[in-house]
Amino acid sequence: MGSKTTARDVAKAAGVSASTVDRVLNDRGGVTEEKEQAVLAAARRLGLDRALRQRPARTLRVAVLAQSPENTFHAEIQNGFEVANRAYPQFNMQFRMYHIDPGRSDRIARQITDLAPLHDGIVIVSAYDVEIASALTAFSGTGKPVITLATDMHGIGPHLYVGPDNRKAGRIAGDLMGRFLGTGGGDVIVIAGLLSMIGHRERVEGFREVLADRYPRVCVSEILESRECGDLAGDLAFQAIKRNPQTRGIYNASAGAQPIVDSLAALKRQEDIVYVTHELTSERRRLLRAGLIDAIIDQDPAQEVKTTVETMAALLGRTEVFPSSPVTPLHIHTIENC
Secondary structure, three states: OOOOOOHHHHHHHHOOOHHHHHHHHOOOOOOOHHHHHHHHHHHHHOOOHHHHOOOOOOOEEEEEEEOOOOOHHHHHHHHHHHHHHHHOHHHOEEEEEEEOOOOOHHHHHHHHHHHHHHOOEEEEOOOOOHHHHHHHHHHHOOOOOEEEEOOOOOOOOOOEEEEOOHHHHHHHHHHHHHHHHHHHOEEEEEEEOOOOOHHHHHHHHHHHHHHHHHOOOEEEEEEEEOOOOHHHHHHHHHHHHHHOOOEEEEEEOOOOHHHHHHHHHHOOOOOOOEEEEEOOOHHHHHHHHOOOOOEEEEOOHHHHHHHHHHHHHHHOOOOOOOOOOOEOOOEEEOOOOO
16 A cells, blocks of 8 residues: 655645645645645645645636626626625635726726736626727736637637627527518517627627528518617617518617617507517516517526636636536527526
8 A cells, every 4th residue: 555645745746845835735825826736736646635625825816897787687797706706615716896888998908907917817798899809918918817708809819718609699599580470571670789799790690690591581671789778779679660660570689678678668569579689687587478578598697607717717727627618508588488
């Protein structure tokens, strides 16, 4: 039988002193991140069980940049990270929420630059912009991980995307719209939040693709941008239906569920216009149950946050196990299963 692994064995394997091993394994602090990781890795290799249960000494801080809770989807994201701060003590990671204005890309870029020295990683839900991309690239260039959440960005240097396949989400929405409208088809209004938000653009592209593939009688009459403002989404829907009374469907890829319902009610069209949207928030669940929304494609923000937390922990060396996939599932909800 082999001899039991000791702290001195770990010190030798990690190239540090025995006192450093003692500080790490007994959570006493005062050790650099590099040495802490070396000790934990050596302890795991040598089978020192204590290290497998070790809560790392230094708290890692991760900035989460998302819109304010006024946007109900982003409220769900914020709640998820607040829960995560309590649910994963073994990682000793703190997710700090910072709100961004989707209409001020210059300000978002400055936020990233200002937060960079104070954080070990960044999670961001944002539209693409050259200034934002440059700030994220500078951050990732220091070796710190970047995760784009819910909507990806291109050309920003090393990063990982966690979230749904948004093109597939749009195709599902198009398939539902085509089935609801039936053989008669009709004109459909599409309301995106920001087409500079890659996830929204992919949804719109997927929606149009499936209509062209299988529902040629369904025609996208207008594609509008709400700028992620719910009230504006309602106004856009109202004016578009006034311009085209033949409208038979609305596909809303972003904010504004209630304002759009209010516009349909004001026009007395809630009974004859099919309304498909995303995200099963508490507000949208209520509207779905009332028959005021026909279908919702949900990307499960709680699962997105869970996957993001576990991915960030792996990228920062707090676990050796990555989630099985960074692409999160989609769920279809109607009045029957909401």
